[in-house]
Amino acid sequence: MPPRKKTERIAPPAKSASAVPGKAQTINDIARLAEVSKKTVSRVINQSPLVHKETRDRVEAVMREFNYTPDPFARGLAFRRSFLIGMVYDNPTAQYIVNMQYGALDAIRDSGFELVVHPCDSRSPGYIDGVRRFVQQQKLHGVMLVPRVSEDQALADMLAEIDCRYSRIASVSLDQASRMVITHDRDGAAEAADYLQSLGHRDIALITGPSSYRSAHERTAGFVEALAKRGIELPRERVVEAGYTFESGVASAERLLAGNQRPTAIFAGNDEMAAGVYKVALRAGISIPQELSVIGFDDSPLASRLWPALSSVRLPIRDMGRIAASMLLAEPAAASALAAASVRPHLIVRDSCQPPAR
Known part of the structure; x- marks a missing residue:
């Protein structure tokens, strides 16, 4: 009777002395424990095809063992961009902004991206410089511009100048079709x-x-x-x-x-x-x-x-946020061919109107 064939299992390396149970591990810790470079861990996180299967399995085993969840900055190392979508707004209506955020979160759910928001005062002379710093410090993948800042051409020009993708929500078309969500x-x-x-x-x-x-x-x-x-x-x-x-x-x-x-x-x-x-x-x-x-x-x-x-x-505000965020997730080549997105408002009749008494 021939001997039974052994099933190979890839075990993670022994725990390093620096791996403290219960302590959050960094990407450097995962690299050391898996005996690979930090760049290799980043490639595994970003599902790069350049990593051999055996190495990938070893790194993923270590990540599972220590419940390691990469932050968006770590994910972006291989691309020199973060996996962060920004939302820039200057709007006094809190519920409007909340609904817009819900829509953006609908779009990025399960995508690996996260949403960061940047309220600003568009009447301040230095607000565009503030947005520039926000984008560059966070290394944003792209930015949603919400009315009224979406209507500011100088802001859009600045984002184009620093090569940051953006989408704009506005009542009329103000930019390339692939960047616009028009609300009519x-x-x-x-x-x-x-x-x-x-x-x-x-x-x-x-x-x-x-x-x-x-x-x-x-x-x-x-x-x-x-x-x-x-x-x-x-x-x-x-x-x-x-x-x-x-x-x-x-x-x-x-x-x-x-x-x-x-x-x-x-x-x-x-x-x-x-x-x-x-x-x-x-x-x-x-x-x-x-x-x-x-x-x-x-x-x-x-x-x-x-x-x-x-x-x-x-006005379907949540849909507007979802569409604007989705535009930023599309591949650049595909995004440039997109037509302008359009949402249509309509009147909801309730109990606050009737024919005049006089």
């Missing part, structure tokens, strides 16, 4: 105008976002133009610029709802400002929707939590 805010605002007109409203007011935001211009233009097509003009005193915040919505509503000549409907450029209208109306004893119809924009979770539930133009 104008169309969503026009739908809100059409709905109020269909209910019979003619004395309508508008609370816009900041004039420095392209989205505010697009939402204003879409709303005003749609009403004009139906013979409804918005007097200057019925248009108030605010800051996309709850507090600015309160201040704007106080101006619009003072006195006896109140509008019968208000369209607010986002849900935070619409919530400010609710507060002023409640304080003044103005019932929604019986005496005042209100529409917001974004359809954030806040819209369905207000009472009565707020009609709002739904």
Whole structure:
């Protein structure tokens, strides 16, 4: 009877004296324990085909034994880039940013990439230099630009200059198609105008976002133009610029709802400002929707939590974040051939609007 063939097993090297149980191991520790170079460990982490199977198995066995999880910087050693996606934003609406992050995390899940965020003040003269330092210090693989910084051409030019990939989310096309996620805010605002007109409203007011935001211009233009097509003009005193915040919505509503000549409907450029209208109306004893119809924009979770539930133009913010991050994960050759991504807003009708009482 022939002898049984032995099955070869690749065992990890004996533990080094420097391997302390329970202590997090570094890439240098893994290299020493596996008796290979740090570069070889990096190649194993990045699934390089240049590593022999026996060496790969030995390194992976050591990594399993010590529960080693490489950080994104270690993964990027072989490529001189980190496995980090950056998100740069200057936006006062917390829920908007949270939803955008959720979308980006949806895209990078199980990809080995991680998300890092960089809030900034785009009104500061040195903010572009701050973004440059952020990108270079983190060695970012790419950057998502969220409105309003996505609208800043000087920022995009800087990223191109330092050879950093980026994607831009904006209401209109501002760059190469392969870098753009277009949100068509104008169309969503026009739908809100059409709905109020269909209910019979003619004395309508508008609370816009900041004039420095392209989205505010697009939402204003879409709303005003749609009403004009139906013979409804918005007097200057019925248009108030605010800051996309709850507090600015309160201040704007106080101006619009003072006195006896109140509008019968208000369209607010986002849900935070619409919530400010609710507060002023409640304080003044103005019932929604019986005496005042209100529409917001974004359809954030806040819209369905207000009472009565707020009609709002739904912008798929989470999808926008997912698409923008996915663009950065595509291979460069494939990414350059991509068409501009497009998401479409639409009005969600709830309980905050009805025909005017007068």
